[in-house]
Amino acid sequence: MSNAVPQTERAWTVGTAPGIFPSIGHSIALFRRPLDFLNSLPARGDLVEVRLGPLRAWMACHPEVAHQVLMDPRTFDKGGPLYNRLRPLMGNGLVTCGKDTHRRQRRLLQPDFRPSRVADHTDMLGRQAELTCRDWRAGDQVDVSAATMALTTRVMNHVLFSDSLGAAAAAEVGDRLAVIVRGLFVRTAVPVDALFRVPTPANLRYRRAVARVHAIVGEVVAERRRRGPDDDRDDVLETLLAAARDGSSEVTEQEVHDQLVTLLLAGAESTALCLASAFDLLARHPEAERRLHAEVDAVTAGRRRPGHDALPRLTYTRCVVAETLRHRPPGWLFTRVTTRETTLAGHRLPLGTTVLYSPYLLHHDPASFPEPERFLPERWLRERATADPRGAMQPFAAGSRKCIGDTFAMAEATLALATIAGRWRLRHLPGYAERLRPAATLGPRSLVMTCQPRAHAPAGSTPRARSLAPRATAAARVQDPRTAGDNGVDDA
Numbered sequence: 001m002s003n004a005v006p007q008t009e010r011a012w013t014v015g016t017a018p019g020i021f022p023s024i025g026h027s028i029a030l031f032r033r034p035l036d037f038l039n040s041l042p043a044r045g046d047l048v049e050v051r052l053g054p055l056r057a058w059m060a061c062h063p064e065v066a067h068q069v070l071m072d073p074r075t076f077d078k079g080g081p082l083y084n085r086l087r088p089l090m091g092n093g094l095v096t097c098g099k100d101t102h103r104r105q106r107r108l109l110q111p112d113f114r115p116s117r118v119a120d121h122t123d124m125l126g127r128q129a130e131l132t133c134r135d136w137r138a139g140d141q142v143d144v145s146a147a148t149m150a151l152t153t154r155v156m157n158h159v160l161f162s163d164s165l166g167a168a169a170a171a172e173v174g175d176r177l178a179v180i181v182r183g184l185f186v187r188t189a190v191p192v193d194a195l196f197r198v199p200t201p202a203n204l205r206y207r208r209a210v211a212r213v214h215a216i217v218g219e220v221v222a223e224r225r226r227r228g229p230d231d232d233r234d235d236v237l238e239t240l241l242a243a244a245r246d247g248s249s250e251v252t253e254q255e256v257h258d259q260l261v262t263l264l265l266a267g268a269e270s271t272a273l274c275l276a277s278a279f280d281l282l283a284r285h286p287e288a289e290r291r292l293h294a295e296v297d298a299v300t301a302g303r304r305r306p307g308h309d310a311l312p313r314l315t316y317t318r319c320v321v322a323e324t325l326r327h328r329p330p331g332w333l334f335t336r337v338t339t340r341e342t343t344l345a346g347h348r349l350p351l352g353t354t355v356l357y358s359p360y361l362l363h364h365d366p367a368s369f370p371e372p373e374r375f376l377p378e379r380w381l382r383e384r385a386t387a388d389p390r391g392a393m394q395p396f397a398a399g400s401r402k403c404i405g406d407t408f409a410m411a412e413a414t415l416a417l418a419t420i421a422g423r424w425r426l427r428h429l430p431g432y433a434e435r436l437r438p439a440a441t442l443g444p445r446s447l448v449m450t451c452q453p454r455a456h457a458p459a460g461s462t463p464r465a466r467s468l469a470p471r472a473t474a475a476a477r478v479q480d481p482r483t484a485g486d487n488g489v490d491d492a
């Protein structure tokens with residue numbers, strides 16, 4: 001039975017993306033100016049043909065068309081250039097698996113991410129956020145991208161492995177991941193496998209990064225196995241090993257490994273980029289920053305950090321996270337493949353057709369969000385119930401393939417933002433110019449900012465303002481501000 005969303009009776013428009021070149025199609029435009037390219041598509045139609053090198057694909061530009069794709073995962077299954085390249089990395093885990101095993105996998109992992117489980121983690125989330133900015137000093141130049149990645153990797157290390165991943169291994173995961181997401185994007189935009197079999201330095205770097213992530217996760221699993229079943233810990237690794245031990249379950253050793261790689265990467269990367277983007281955007285929007293600080297100061301008054309009970313009161317902070325996810329969704333472009341002949345926006349698609357959907361495109365269409373380039377957290381305040389009348393807000397996707405970590409990520413980002421912003425105001429370095437170039441994910445990858453202590457820092461956590469002279473912290477990799485924020489896709 002299909003659970004496709006019935007489409008409105010309307011005349012759909014179907015078009016072709018501008019600027020097609022023989023052989024390479026739109027790959028150069030998608031690679032060099034991806035966000036401008038995406039923004040140009042809705043004017044071409046509700047469903048728009050895009051050529052990825054030799055591959056013909058269709059972008060769902062209207063929210064209802066994207067919704068049909070998301071709500072009918074049996075027809076629009078995981079596949080296409082992105083997922084084909086993700087499989088050697090994530091195997092057949094929850095992000096990449098096809099429709100045949102998805103329901104079983106989701107049932108296995110869902111309990112570890114249900115809201116009550118997320119509530120159990122809020123104290124840990126606050127502690128980890130506090131640790132992130134504990135050693136910052138007034139005037140320090142901090143690599144915010146590195147700091148947020150370290151934070152979210154520590155959090156996933158706790159949830160998945162009860163902190164079994166050593167500090168050096170956790171740091172290495174972050175570094176390798178940066179190489180992987182760049183390489184994945186190039187392989188998605190130019191889906192020609194032969195190019196990536198050539199042993200160029202970039203291809204070798206990519207292969208080494210994938211191999212190291214597998215080895216790091218393999219070592220953690222092996223160590224837990226050596227300890228035996230009596231060492232049962234309350235983490236996702238234990239959920240998986242228990243299922244693998246249970247003869248009636250279909251969970252294999254390979255699946256244990258695939259799920260852990262999947263969750264480690266999916267869980268750390270997107271939330272880190274969301275947080276780094278939030279600090280970047282707040283520094284450019286003083287009024288939103290002022291309102292956020294006022295809320296955080298009121299909610300945390302007299303306490304070291306916001307806890308679980310503070311979450312419902314951090315309404316504006318949550319709006320900042322939501323608007324960051326709208327303005328700059330970390331997951332910005334996804335692919336699907338049709339498992340049968342079907343019709344989309346009135347257009348017939350044969351079996352095996354590649355279909356694309358882009359949260360970035362949907363979030364930046366002025367027909368859905370007036371003045372889409374403006375960063376306006378107020379859009380998400382409850383009194384503006386009509387903020388998303390077309391259902392275009394899809395940072396976590398929708399339907400049965402919706403992000404399993406959505407509740408977790410919102411709690412993590414909200415608490416981290418409130419904890420860090422309670423202590424520090426982060427400022428761009430002089431001369432900073434945004435050059436956001438997406439990789440497989442979107443967000444600032446080398447954002448360096450200066451720390452200014454807040455007057456209302458929470459009790460017991462006064463930032464140490466002993467030196468006003470700029471100095472680098474251990475986490476900071478201070479670099480040329482002209483290139484700060486550059487994702488460096490070019491070298492992938």
Ligand code: HEM
Pocket residue numbers: 094095106262263266267268270271274325329330331334335394395396397400401402403404405406408409
């Ligand atoms: C701000 C943070 C996050 C964002 C923006 C995000 C976004 C997304 C999106 C858009 C999808 C759907 C992909 C598609 O349609 O092809 C997805 C799926 C997924 N995400 Fe997230 N995610 C975030 C955080 C997390 C976290 C914290 C975890 C795990 C702890 C996680 C694990 C997953 C998994 C396992 C899936 C696949 C779900 C399925 O197919 O059943 N994500 N995420």
